[in-house]
Amino acid sequence: ASSATNPVAGDLIALQKERIAAYKAAPKKRPHVAFVSNGVADFWTIAKAGAIAAGKSKEIDCDVTVEFPGGGLGDQKRMLEDLVIKGIDGISVSPIDPTNQAEVLSMVAEKALLITNDSDAPKAPRLCYIGMDNYDAGLLCGKLGREGCKGGKVAIFIGRLEQDNAKRRRQGFIDGLLGRTPDATRYDEPNTVINEAGYTIVGTWTDSFDRAKAKANIEDVMIKNPDLALVTGLFEYNSTLAVEVIKQNNKQGKVQLAAFDEGADVIAAIKEGFVLGTVVQDPYGYGFESVKVLNAFCKGDMSLVPANGIISIPAKVIKKENAEAFWKDLKAKIKAGKDAK
Amino acid sequence: MKRALGIIGIFVVILIYSAFFAENFLSGINLMQLTTRTALYSILALGATLVIVTGGIDLSIGSVVCLSGIMTPWLLIEKEWTPWQAIPTVLAIAAFIGLCHGLLITRLKLQPFLVTLCGLLLYRGIARWMTGDQSQGFAGEFDDVRAIALAKFTIPGLTDYRLPATVIPMVVLATVIGLFLSRTVWGRWLLATGRNESAARYSGVPTARLITLSYVACSLLAGFGGMLFIFDIGSAQPSDFGNFYELYAIAAAVLGGCSLRGGEASIVGVLFGVATLRVLQNTITLAGFSSQIEFAVVGAVLLIGVAADELIRRFAARRLERVGAAASH
Amino acid sequence: MKRALGIIGIFVVILIYSAFFAENFLSGINLMQLTTRTALYSILALGATLVIVTGGIDLSIGSVVCLSGIMTPWLLIEKEWTPWQAIPTVLAIAAFIGLCHGLLITRLKLQPFLVTLCGLLLYRGIARWMTGDQSQGFAGEFDDVRAIALAKFTIPGLTDYRLPATVIPMVVLATVIGLFLSRTVWGRWLLATGRNESAARYSGVPTARLITLSYVACSLLAGFGGMLFIFDIGSAQPSDFGNFYELYAIAAAVLGGCSLRGGEASIVGVLFGVATLRVLQNTITLAGFSSQIEFAVVGAVLLIGVAADELIRRFAARRLERVGAAASH
């Protein structure tokens, strides 16, 4: 028996670079690249629109496959394996658990070109990372809360905490809210109450993506803490539901919301004025850039990748003043993606 | 009624615990939320009960909730239908799904588990495909329609507690189904069919039609429930909306005293089964358990509850046997 | 064997489709992956089969997969146990879970659906609580242990295809369980128990013990399967690892010709049932369907498959009735 020995990451990166160099001499005619998300969400449908749009655009022109694994790690592994078997040229993936997915990522790197998006796997043999730091985005969201709400009880709602980006985002929020000096390696246990800087973070609630449950969580926490001052929903629907619950319970202005992502109701509420603002990433950009970079690789072009291997697409804060413009732009992009399909 | 005693006991124990240890449990607003949730889930559980009574099972409830729940805002917002078009269409689709299940089960004699498992995969798949995995919501519109699920009626004398409108369909459906099963000819036929299909058939009961009908009713209620859920929640993601709801519905029915072998049901029991599950979930949050152990607590409490119920029943039966024997001499 | 014909037919049809329309479907590496996956899932399905044969059901398979799969790296990495301590512990816990199910079902006469549904909630809850919802993985260590699931054997003459080690437990278990059911006294008894429990009891079959044993075996296999799954995947999250695996396992068993009413099983059929589900999923990706419609396609294909199977069977039975009668005179 021979167990699959994984060549070290460095070797695999070298291997991929050799392949790219070879493409320089003989560019791939019409590359086939894939974009793999870490789950199913609106965020990813926007990214998909970006990826598809990139594939259709004249200067890029390649085949694009987009996969949304709905069943966690095992599902993502299966999809990656199947894509590699299919003979895909390059894959941009948002790894669910980067520290433990070394083998499958190496396997991808062995047969195809690997980049990551949204959440990074620095130890894996990926050629570059496209996205932003979730810790930094969390910081932005925390600061948003700190500006809009000067102390009191705070509750955090998030789909689940297992994935790396969720943990970092949550930690960023806490550090930003409490005004600590940023340190991405810090970790506050989700089960402990934090009393600091005039804020009481009463807890973090997860729902495993069951929205009825997510809504019940917010309602129950508001009942348990009638004096709740600030909530944050760190996944898109958590914020959307927080808006819903605030409206249904007439808590506008009494409970503040520092939101995340670009849910339609959230943007509408920001325009109305009872939500502090929202931190948005640029999923469209993730999708578009991923395809653009992979396509360039297949033509033997490595120039898009900066020295540190990180193509940064920073998060933005949307407040009342820029909400309208942002929304229009987003709608147009999604529409373009749909038409392209 | 006797069948329901067990779950009523469990419910009362949990209620007492909650009243003491869950912060603000007895506050009007909390009870109001609990009423809403119980009402919503009980619509699904009542549907499940009708199928369980026939000795069948419907695993597709959650997916039908998803499909109809997703379709409602999709038709209203994306396709710009009027509510008068959208709502009947969604309900008709749900009923049609039930009809397909019923026909496959009674005509082709396929196993209900298999048919509805395929349904579980299929309808969610359709919802995901239809919407391109994009979550669907009302975007702040249609508040008048959503009032079906969101309206609350003030009760004179109570300040904090207002009666949620969702209670109306719950009470109406529970009453209708309860009377149907115990007081009407068809209900009796359904019970007989569930326990001994051939006996019913030999007595001239149109068993195939009744079974089909119960699947139609179950899917229709799931579709109606899904619509109310989305009215309540406001938006949903096709890939996860309604996941596991069939298990909650079936669990509530079974807790409420329905036997999966068919022929037995207690509507009161089912309602208490639903309420137990909802109170349990609420208490876990209010009493400050972490949401990680929620599942563990629910599982453990239910298991202990039904085991205790069974032991008490046995003990009572033994005593009765002894007393009865003594009396008969 | 006859019972398995339907699913073999469905499998062959899908295989032919895949060979033509799914890119690289017949490549060695793809067949190797498919073998691994079929082997892993079939361990769960074989366990489910044993319970289904008794007329019961085990909904906790997925959660036992989760608990044991999560515990293995947790004990090895977090608690720094040796594999010699960790693996037997995990398997013992799985077996103990099965024992509890069996005793609750046979002694307290609780409904299997209810007991194992509570289990479904409980064990996943425990896994989440134990790990604080953190995903668990081997962090690049224990490659020697993981080789149990990851090793591949070269076959002389084949370059691309290497035989995955997971095939060994699958073949061993399928053979043992197949022979157990058809050739041993206990196996016969188990089948008899599933068919008619009280008749079995009257015939001197230790029904309670056999049923308990089948739940132990089912949970043990789920635990073992969970371990192999995590060896294969490398890491898992307690909140979703193994979700729905019980449905896949039961679906495979039912597709393979097991009746949920008990007393019938075809091990060959179960293996083909598992393989069908795996090939279907693989083909959907390879043939370039979007992952959104994956569920819809699986559901629709299975439904059409079983319906067609049933229709063909009926047609054959009709013919037999016409022809067979003539032959007997």
Place this chain on the structure above:
Amino acid sequence: MRSEHPTLLRVCGVGRRYAGVTALAEIDVEVRGGEVLAIVGENGAGKSTLLKILSGVVQPSEGRLEVADAKGALHAVELDGARDATRAGIALVHQELNLAENLDVAGSIFLGREPSRFGWLDRTRMRDEARQWLTRVGLSIDPSTLCGTLPIAQRQLVEIAKALSTQSRVVILDEPTSSLTARETDRLLEIMDELRRDGVAVVFVSHHLDEVLRIADSVVVLRDGRKTGELKRGAFDRALLEQLMVGRSLATAERRERRESAQVRLAVDGVVGAHRRRRAVSLQVRAGEIVGLAGLVGAGRTELLEAIAGVTRHEGRVQLDGAELVGDAFARVRRGVSVVPEDRARHGLFLEDPVAMNLSLAWIDRNSRSRLVDTRGETGLVGRLVARMQLRPAQPSRRVQTLSGGNQQKAVIGRWLAVDPSVLLLDEPTRGVDVGARAEIHAEVRRLADTGSAVLFASSELEEVLLLADRILVMHEGAIVGELLAHEATELAIMHLATGGRAVEGTHA
């Protein structure tokens, strides 16, 4: 005079085929109002199939069915299911019991035809009417009793009440007396007579020729699915019927010699069963002895046999060869105690499994090497048993469900005869078995006793008790009230004890 009776139902050239067998072929039968038609034949002759065709439960493969309309004119019809039959005025009591156990007696009687207004149940009317019909069949139970708690004989009577309550023009009864004792049988025959007087057509099947001789106006004899004779009253007697049915005349078995001296094998001491009556029973059965339990419906015989077999819990002691039997049925079966239950469909058979599996289930345990089934030995055994029990059709791979009722019964008994048990408990051993096969079963039981086994059986047929038993114990209300030796017992004596009379008087009668 007879020709005045109008024909209500007629089948012409009817046949029914199943995969592998022809159950019926070329049958012509006429059913007339005001007449009792008996259908007799061996097990598997096709009687039940014919009745099912007459009542629309089974569709014939060929031939046609004609039903009279209100004016008496016959029309060819296709009855599709029980509903059509009810509408055409035909009611059937099936051979195998078919009650939904979750309904009460009233609900069962009116199932499918509940008195209602706009679909709303009229429960009081249902209960009142049910009470009338129950009285008519001589059953004094509360109409709101759950069917699931009734013993098998009472279920049978409920089914008969149900058939009567339809007030049909044609009442079809498939072995209605097989689980009834003499008293209920008499009552039923009276009812059939009343029906006849009312102009109703009664069709019934029975393996008890004395019943046929007492009541039938005409008899149709079936053999291997074909009609071998149709006789009017006066033209048939017992010998002729037996000749037509079996194709030979039956020899009567001679009485066995009693073994006074043999040691006690089975000793029952103060056993109190699980049910509500709680009266202690003690008895002994010697090696080689055949003891019969007689009693009325509900006397407690089944309860006693189940307690001894260990399938229900009991107080008191049961000893086998001086050693106490403890534990459940599993432990007791292994020590050589076997029970053939009263309700074969519920407790005896694996209906969806093949005959072979049903026959070998007990044998494989005792003849396995390190728990592996000796498949070759099994095939041999099954072959031998099929021949020995004269199972028809003799196809071991056939599902038991598709066997006729009598053949099913033979399969249950065959299972235990295969293992030569030390104690054989039989509850209604020959229910639904034809005269020929009954003699065979009796012979097998005697053969088993001759090897030193103790046999304890319960039967509601006094004839069978007298024929088979060496010694007779009579039960009444859960207790043994008398003991009779076979050679001094009479039907009258047994009945006297069984109805509560005292033993001394009984022996004089």
